[in-house]
Amino acid sequence: MAYKFLVPKTVISGKNAIEEAAQQMSDLGKKALIVTDKIMVKIGNVSKLTDVLKKSNVEYEIFDGVNSEPTDIIIGEGVEVYKNSGCDFLIAVGGGSPIDAAKAIGVMVQSSGNISDYMGKVINTSIPPLVAIPTTAGTGSEATQFTIISDTKNNVKMLLKGPSLIPILAIVDPEFTITSPQGVTSATGIDALTHAVEAYTSRLAQPLSDTFALSAIKRIFGNLRTAYSDGNNFEARNQMSLGALEAGIAFNNSSVTIIHGMSRPIGALFHVPHGISNAMLIVECLKFAIDGAADRFCEIAKTVGIYKEGMSDIEASKALIEEIKNLCDYLKIPTLEGYGIKYEDFIKQIDKMAEDALISGSPSNTKKQPTKEDIIKIYENLWK
Ligand SMILES: NC(=O)c1ccc[n+]([C@@H]2O[C@H](COP(=O)([O-])OP(=O)(O)OC[C@H]3O[C@@H](n4cnc5c(N)ncnc54)[C@H](O)[C@@H]3O)[C@@H](O)[C@H]2O)c1
Ligand SMILES: [Fe+2]
Known part of the structure; x- marks a missing residue:
């Protein structure tokens, strides 16, 4: 029996991983949409990232509208910001919710319709390069092909799947998790x-x-x-x-x-x-x-x-x-x-x-x- 085994292309882990990842991030595009939540901005996890991006001359736009249960509506808002601000890649900073939201935003910037259209199908759409910086030691979404998005019409948490959803770069820097209550x-x-x-x-x-x-x-x-x-x-x-x-x-x-x-x-x-x-x-x-x-x-x-x-x-x-x-x-x-x-x-x-x-x-x-x-x-x- 043969088995397929999928992992992110690059994982940078440990102390100062964020600084180590500067070059890789700047290789991925010119302007990043940072997908996050308001707490990440408030406690300074986003500025840990933007400090590194500024030094590397990578432009960015921040979308901090994700909550702890990302919905199809939030994904639509993120897609708008991505398109209107001319971004060409995605960086998620947060727990599973912002990482999952960034995956779904990535799918929807490349296709029309609604994210719920993908329920029960394998997502083959290629998405813009996606970097994941987890701030909880939990979901593992930085390494998975899954995203969990709430369908607000049917009150269902959809489990959506596709190999293209695996982040290209996972930055697993424990410093980002220290503030986790x-x-x-x-x-x-x-x-x-x-x-x-x-x-x-x-x-x-x-x-x-x-x-x-x-x-x-x-x-x-x-x-x-x-x-x-x-x-x-x-x-x-x-x-x-x-x-x-x-x-x-x-x-x-x-x-x-x-x-x-x-x-x-x-x-x-x-x-x-x-x-x-x-x-x-x-x-x-x-x-x-x-x-x-x-x-x-x-x-x-x-x-x-x-x-x-x-x-x-x-x-x-x-x-x-x-x-x-x-x-x-x-x-x-x-x-x-x-x-x-x-x-x-x-x-x-x-x-x-x-x-x-x-x-x-x-x-x-x-x-x-x-x-x-x-x-x-x-x-x-x-x-x-
Ligand atoms: N994609 C996958 O493979 C996968 C796997 C399991 C779960 N999930 C999904 O992930 C979501 C849950 O993610 P989660 O459990 O990481 O929580 P979360 O991202 O919803 O965060 C929970 C709360 O903790 C706060 N928080 C996160 N990190 C913090 C930090 N370092 N300091 C202070 N506050 C912090 C957030 O701001 C938020 O208020 C769910 O929607 C779940 O269904 C996805
Ligand atoms: Fe889980």
Whole structure:
């Protein structure tokens, strides 16, 4: 069996990566559209980039209209700014939201219609050169062919895909993540862990995605607690940035599975941030997934040092899930109720959420195939 493995053309990582990347950025075009959000401008992450661009004589325009759930409408606004200001490449600075928005803007500057026209299709349109500078250690979007954009007409978080969406240059500079507040560090860290665990236990796992997934899991388990409790710890932030990148590379070449499939509908309907909805689901979904992949969960348990001599695959898998639960507790991940969602409102939407989860295609990558009834049961278990 042969496997395809896709990664960004260049990754520059570590301390001062942004300065190191100056030449590569100026080689990509004359004027960049910087796609970001208002917080990135306010806290100075955008000026860290523009200082470097100014020194390299690269012109830029800033589009800071992205929020934490980029929509088709925001993408349209970004496209206007790109065209009206004569840009020829894109630089995204932010968490997954600005990076995903920049990908979708890239698609739409080359084509007419609406971004939702691409739902369910592989995007083959070539996009302008795209640089991604992640400021969360989470989504791995700097290395993936995915973008998640909300369709405001149908209340669906669309998962759009195409190899041309992989950024040409990923600048993984942990300095950009230092200001990430505790709530963002925990949610995005669990998102990255989920990517790696799902990639490793997916039906689509392949030898190279396994390598990146296990390495990511080890780094994230070893550093997320410290990055959360001591945000200024540069080395923990560096390890988390690398772990999130590795996890992104892993699931980009394998896939996510049931947790992500079930997480997007919670995000779309109840506006729970992506990492938190993953974290709310991770324990219940993994309990379901053990059956088909206990040998793989056991391998993860060995990687993170939880496995004890003589444990069966199932026992090791259960010990791993317990450890993930402890991690979520340490990170103070809220329950649905704790997040302020009402049981009656949630139950009313369960059928649509289960349908939307299955339509996304992610749950069917789980080794044990979930039915709609299984998915409904897991959503219900979140209230027990
Ligand atoms: N494309 C992919 O492969 C992929 C994978 C997983 C998730 N996603 C998507 O990514 C989005 C979520 O991205 P995210 O979790 O990175 O969050 P985000 O980009 O929405 O950011 C969350 C909040 O944290 C703030 N923030 C980010 N970095 C900060 C920093 N360094 N200092 C201070 N504040 C900071 C942002 O301004 C924002 O208010 C969702 O839409 C999700 O569906 C995409
Ligand atoms: Fe994710």
